[in-house]
Amino acid sequence: MIINNPKINLPILHLVGDTADEMGLECYVIGGWVRDLFLHRESQDIDVVVVGSGIVLAQAVASKLGKAHLSVFRTYGTAQVKKNDIEIEFVGARKESYRSDSRNPIVEDGTLEDDQNRRDFTMNALAICLNKSRYGELLDPFGGLQDMDECTIRTPLDPDITFSDDPLRMLRAVRFASQLGFYLHSETFDAICRNRERIQIITKERVADELNKIMLSRRPSVGWKLIDKTGLLPLIFPELNNLKGVETKEGKGHKDIFLHTIQVLDNVAEKSDNLWLRWAALLHDIGKPKTKTWDEKSGWTFFNHNYIGAKMIPRIFRSMKLPQNEKMDYVIKMVNLHMRPIHLIEEEVTDSAVRRLLFEAGDDIDDLMILCSADITSRNQEKVERFHKNYELLKQKMVELEERDRIRNFQPPVRGDEIMEILHLPPCNQVGEIKTAIKDAILDGVIPNEYEPAKAFMLQKAKEMGLLT
Numbered sequence: 124m125i126i127n128n129p130k131i132n133l134p135i136l137h138l139v140g141d142t143a144d145e146m147g148l149e150c151y152v153i154g155g156w157v158r159d160l161f162l163h164r165e166s167q168d169i170d171v172v173v174v175g176s177g178i179v180l181a182q183a184v185a186s187k188l189g190k191a192h193l194s195v196f197r198t199y200g201t202a203q204v205k206k207n208d209i210e211i212e213f214v215g216a217r218k219e220s221y222r223s224d225s226r227n228p229i230v231e232d233g234t235l236e237d238d239q240n241r242r243d244f245t246m247n248a249l250a251i252c253l254n255k256s257r258y259g260e261l262l263d264p265f266g267g268l269q270d271m272d273e274c275t276i277r278t279p280l281d282p283d284i285t286f287s288d289d290p291l292r293m294l295r296a297v298r299f300a301s302q303l304g305f306y307l308h309s310e311t312f313d314a315i316c317r318n319r320e321r322i323q324i325i326t327k328e329r330v331a332d333e334l335n336k337i338m339l340s341r342r343p344s345v346g347w348k349l350i351d352k353t354g355l356l357p358l359i360f361p362e363l364n365n366l367k368g369v370e371t372k373e374g375k376g377h378k379d380i381f382l383h384t385i386q387v388l389d390n391v392a393e394k395s396d397n398l399w400l401r402w403a404a405l406l407h408d409i410g411k412p413k414t415k416t417w418d419e420k421s422g423w424t425f426f427n428h429n430y431i432g433a434k435m436i437p438r439i440f441r442s443m444k445l446p447q448n449e450k451m452d453y454v455i456k457m458v459n460l461h462m463r464p465i466h467l468i469e470e471e472v473t474d475s476a477v478r479r480l481l482f483e484a485g486d487d488i489d490d491l492m493i494l495c496s497a498d499i500t501s502r503n504q505e506k507v508e509r510f511h512k513n514y515e516l517l518k519q520k521m522v523e524l525e526e527r528d529r530i531r532n533f534q535p536p537v538r539g540d541e542i543m544e545i546l547h548l549p550p551c552n553q554v555g556e557i558k559t560a561i562k563d564a565i566l567d568g569v570i571p572n573e574y575e576p577a578k579a580f581m582l583q584k585a586k587e588m589g590l591l592t
């Protein structure tokens with residue numbers, strides 16, 4: 124079959140084919156880019172496989188292109204050519220064989236078929252020839268096109284071998300299902316279940332890459348449900364696995380926190396592409412199992428689960444090789460604060476409580492409100508309506524107070540060094556005490572967030588503390 128898609132007629136691909144012809148080499152565009160061509164997805168990086176040396180062809184292409192950037196990776200036998208925003212990766216066709224006692228395959232030069240055999244899924248094994256006489260010819264040995272028509276993810280060879288050779292492919296399967304809205308072929312699914320234990324030989328970094336791609340897909344719950352159904356969940360994320368199940372006492376059950384969590388995650392994903400807000404959604408109730416208690420009067424309660432959950436995050440991030448930086452701090456903050464807007468809504472909304480929330484959330488307040496709204500998954504329609512009404516009231520109040528008091532990026536109107544100077548104090552606890560008192564007075568609405576009133580308040584406070592006569 125000859126493909127006649129405008130994208131395959133990119134001038135640079137013709138140039139690659141012509142160069143290969145001059146050198147007497149066969150070459151093909153292969154893998155993700157070809158798959159995405161049929162799925163009408165944007166795809167930046169182009170992979171070209173050469174029967175022969177990928178490096179030699181890349182060098183020839185780069186010199187023909189003129190101002191192109193060439194990087195050669197001799198150890199991997201690959202080379203990359205960058206021109207404007209196009210990136211082409213060149214690799215020689217290869218044959219891989221795995222041995223059970225080693226994670227790394229034995230790699231030899233091979234044919235196009237050998238190279239297609241080592242690919243993970245039928246849709247990722249598609250190749251299109253770039254040589255002039257066969258330009259646009261599709262090579263689809265495993266029925267990848269039909270599988271894509273049927274939205275099916277399937278391995279080209281025996282799935283037990285494919286997954287055992289490189290167990291990361293199990294997570295890639297789940298990730299593609301989540302990204303593309305595809306289904307796992309039943310034999311592929313069963314083989315993942317059988318080989319799941321082998322995921323443990325994969326580095327945490329590679330696992331985290333796939334999890335982040337799942338998190339960024341349109342409905343991340345698809346991925347997490349598959350991770351659960353295949354039995355991978357306790358192996359890669361035991362704390363999330365602990366959220367599963369419902370306990371019943373005296374006929375009263377609580378909701379399944381795992382199912383609730385992935386619903387909240389989907390709700391957030393509808394509103395925001397922020398990967399870390401999505402992680403916060405996945406982790407917002409992670410502290411619930413540890414705090415679960417039952418008593419006859421209140422039923423099931425999870426007192427302080429936000430706080431306990433936030434405390435669990437550094438260890439989880441460390442063990443999953445997620446970033447240990449301000450991104451993690453943001454997730455901790457979101458999890459910690461996720462109950463606050465709800466509490467405000469349920470009780471009477473006082474200006475002081477709203478100011479305090481604005482102060483603590485700072486510029487992340489809008490994200491917190493997305494998370495909080497996403498957390499309402501009750502089936503009780505009346506409750507949901509009441510929530511949304513009060514939620515809008517709260518948002519309105521936030522806007523009013525923020526306009527008036529500018530709390531989001533709170534900077535104390537009287538600074539510490541000024542307090543020390545006026546009161547002739549060295550750096551000491553009393554300075555901190557006065558600063559806190561000024562902040563509280565502003566948040567409680569005792570004084571406005573302005574210099575003169577804050578200074579007067581400071582002098583008054585100093586008098587009460589016996590620092591001024």
Ligand code: ATP
Nearest residue numbers: 153154155156170241242243244247248289291292
């Ligand atoms: P994306 O770029 O969206 O993550 P992709 O399918 O292009 O998806 P890459 O990691 O860019 O994934 O890999 C390019 C191609 O290399 C794949 O389409 C597939 O043919 C092959 N490939 C990648 N990883 C594996 C693997 N672990 N096992 C087998 N083949 C793989």
Ligand code: MG
Nearest residue numbers: 154155156168
């Ligand atoms: Mg790719």
